[in-house]
Amino acid sequence: MSDMTQASAPGQTPQDSQVSVPQPASQPAATQPATAQPSAQHHAASPQPNASQPNTPQPATLQPATTPRHPRLLPLPARIRRAMSGSWAMLIATLILLATAVIGLIPSFNSQALKQDIVLGTVPAGTDGHIWGTDALGRDVFMLTVAGARTAIAGPVVIAVGAMTIGLVFGLLAAYTGGWVDWLISRVVELMLSLPTLLLAIVLAGLIGGGYWVNVLVFMLLYAPYEIRLVRSAALSHLHAPFLDAARLLELRPARILARHVFPVIRPVVGAAMFLDMSNALVSLSSLSFLGLGISPQAADWGRQLSDARDQLFNNPMTAIAPGIAIIVVSVAMNIVGDWITARADRGER
Amino acid sequence: MKVAKFIGRRLLNLVILLFVLSLVTFGLLYLTNSDPARTLAGAKKVSATQLAAIRHQYHLDEPLWKQYAIWLGNAVHGDFGTSIRTQLPVSQMIGQRTWITLTLALMALAIALLIGLPLGVIAAKRHGTWRDGLITALAVVGLSAPSFAVGLLLLYVFAVKLGWFPVYGLGDGSFADALPHLLLPAITLAVGLFAAVIKVSRASLLEQVESDYTLFAKSRGVPRGTITRWQLRNAALPIMTSSGLLIASLISGTVIVETTFSLGGLGTLLQESVTFKDIPVVQAVTLLLATVICVTTAIIDALYALVDPRLRPSGGHRGSADAPASKEGEA
Numbered sequence A: 001m002s003d004m005t006q007a008s009a010p011g012q013t014p015q016d017s018q019v020s021v022p023q024p025a026s027q028p029a030a031t032q033p034a035t036a037q038p039s040a041q042h043h044a045a046s047p048q049p050n051a052s053q054p055n056t057p058q059p060a061t062l063q064p065a066t067t068p069r070h071p072r073l074l075p076l077p078a079r080i081r082r083a084m085s086g087s088w089a090m091l092i093a094t095l096i097l098l099a100t101a102v103i104g105l106i107p108s109f110n111s112q113a114l115k116q117d118i119v120l121g122t123v124p125a126g127t128d129g130h131i132w133g134t135d136a137l138g139r140d141v142f143m144l145t146v147a148g149a150r151t152a153i154a155g156p157v158v159i160a161v162g163a164m165t166i167g168l169v170f171g172l173l174a175a176y177t178g179g180w181v182d183w184l185i186s187r188v189v190e191l192m193l194s195l196p197t198l199l200l201a202i203v204l205a206g207l208i209g210g211g212y213w214v215n216v217l218v219f220m221l222l223y224a225p226y227e228i229r230l231v232r233s234a235a236l237s238h239l240h241a242p243f244l245d246a247a248r249l250l251e252l253r254p255a256r257i258l259a260r261h262v263f264p265v266i267r268p269v270v271g272a273a274m275f276l277d278m279s280n281a282l283v284s285l286s287s288l289s290f291l292g293l294g295i296s297p298q299a300a301d302w303g304r305q306l307s308d309a310r311d312q313l314f315n316n317p318m319t320a321i322a323p324g325i326a327i328i329v330v331s332v333a334m335n336i337v338g339d340w341i342t343a344r345a346d347r348g349e350r
Numbered sequence B: 001m002k003v004a005k006f007i008g009r010r011l012l013n014l015v016i017l018l019f020v021l022s023l024v025t026f027g028l029l030y031l032t033n034s035d036p037a038r039t040l041a042g043a044k045k046v047s048a049t050q051l052a053a054i055r056h057q058y059h060l061d062e063p064l065w066k067q068y069a070i071w072l073g074n075a076v077h078g079d080f081g082t083s084i085r086t087q088l089p090v091s092q093m094i095g096q097r098t099w100i101t102l103t104l105a106l107m108a109l110a111i112a113l114l115i116g117l118p119l120g121v122i123a124a125k126r127h128g129t130w131r132d133g134l135i136t137a138l139a140v141v142g143l144s145a146p147s148f149a150v151g152l153l154l155l156y157v158f159a160v161k162l163g164w165f166p167v168y169g170l171g172d173g174s175f176a177d178a179l180p181h182l183l184l185p186a187i188t189l190a191v192g193l194f195a196a197v198i199k200v201s202r203a204s205l206l207e208q209v210e211s212d213y214t215l216f217a218k219s220r221g222v223p224r225g226t227i228t229r230w231q232l233r234n235a236a237l238p239i240m241t242s243s244g245l246l247i248a249s250l251i252s253g254t255v256i257v258e259t260t261f262s263l264g265g266l267g268t269l270l271q272e273s274v275t276f277k278d279i280p281v282v283q284a285v286t287l288l289l290a291t292v293i294c295v296t297t298a299i300i301d302a303l304y305a306l307v308d309p310r311l312r313p314s315g316g317h318r319g320s321a322d323a324p325a326s327k328e329g330e331a
Helices: A002-007 A010-020 A022-026 A040-045 A047-051 A062-066 A076-082 A087-105 A108-113 A141-147 A149-177 A179-194 A197-208 A212-238 A242-249 A254-290 A302-309 A318-349 B002-032 B036-041 B048-057 B064-076 B090-125 B130-144 B147-161 B175-209 B212-219 B224-260 B266-276 B279-307
Strands: none
Touching: A087 A149, A087 A318, A141 A149, A141 A302, A141 A318, A149 A179, A149 A212, A149 A254, A149 A318, A179 A212, A179 B002, A197 A212, A197 A254, A197 B002, A197 B224, A197 B266, A197 B279, A212 A254, A242 A254, A254 A302, A254 A318, A254 B147, A254 B224, A302 A318, A302 B147, A318 B130, A318 B147, B002 B036, B002 B064, B002 B279, B036 B048, B036 B279, B064 B279, B090 B130, B090 B175, B090 B224, B090 B266, B090 B279, B130 B175, B147 B175, B147 B224, B175 B224, B212 B224, B224 B266, B224 B279, B266 B279
């Protein structure tokens, strides 16, 4: 886990710029002369506000290589995501995620939110002291929803980081060693990818019945094959790049080549996949909570809240609306950040 | 003989996949408790002799591979034993509920395609405009919003507030009465699907819109309608292949949506049985749903091979430049 966070910290950037410079310089050179002019200003407009984002320092050398590209020549995924990658959406999404994470880290919310008042029972929104009313156990819906931020962010982050760690280990191993190792890993991955993930997760997690963190573990393992495939193909596409030939000529150790030369190049892909994973993981985890599998009935969790809200729709609709909107907003925010990183990576890499 | 080879390989993959699935499903019995006989006895208090009887009845005293063989043999013939919870034959419980899940899934698929395809086409044809932006944004929200959250919000707005739809359940049990009860659940299930349909159809049509042949046809003055027809024909292939992926989310989604709306289909049966640890039912429903998913996906894959001209024996162009149907990133 600490590997991942460290790797995306600014401390690594000088290395990144060193390695990825030959990338944009060599490849797009062929396509650029053919590109038409008119949309250049259209294109230049979007990276600029993004570059002002504090959390992603980008080497200045990348800009000239990317700007003159005609959007029509961009790969399709980038084009689809372009519509969603406007800087305002990204800004709002980042703020939402930061707020959710910060709230999730404050422990005192949890104890306050779980205070029951069975005598009071369900009261509608606007009752004094409870702006969004209470649920069947007399718990304040607003506090409960705020406290639910913790499971909404903790589990998905652990799933994304864990699945990606597995993905990096096996994906890089498969890509770099090739041969029967690659064959075996690819076959196993292919098989696991054909299995219906959510269905299996419901059955496995439900039958094991080990609570929230067991669900997290189940999803981590079920998501890992996607990451292995992703990392493998991303690594393979760079494996014969000149800078890696150079690294091999220097007789660097494979582990060093993978960690310091291959990983920085595939990092944007990895980052994007992790955010998209988090969004999926949030939906999947809360699906399990909604089905009553895993999380304890008392815990503050949006899925669980929605499950309880089914009986309260007439008494206090806020029991459903608050966690429902919360889950949709956070999940969409994770998706937007993931899409935005993908769009950036596509622009910078090819 | 490319087609035969292709289909042969798919078939082999399918067989391996189904084998693994059956192993996983069989293993569920050993997942909950180290002594499966106790699991099968349910919540009842049982004596040692009763446990021994159960063990004998379910062949638990045989070696594992033989247990698996017996279980699989029965399963293939539709015999999954009796439910721990209801003491009814599992196949009977499934038989009573399948039509609900099937109707729900088909309705959702129809809604998703009816809404998703036109929106995807509009987005691709008018790409870069506000309409494209709106549709793409809709797709992103639809893809990331969990169906139970959407379902409860729809339920609140359309059933509680506006009173247009019945709230829970299936009505009096007749098929005609069930349809309106299934409409809101089907719309809920369709939300995630039509978002996926929009994304795929937009992406694959856009590839055609931006292709060289479109540019050429336009510059030669070919009528718009004709160009659109070509584009749609070429875009249909990727849409078809990815619809295989829809089946998985469609069927897994029924579990969530049926629970949300308290419909007594296979999904609720699975959810209840998992909660109750009613293993024979869980095994049966899991194997049934997973097999449907895998087989449908495989059939769609095979159809793709039959439809794709590049996989046909005679016309062997595989180059990317000559055939307009060439798909990017086919590895």
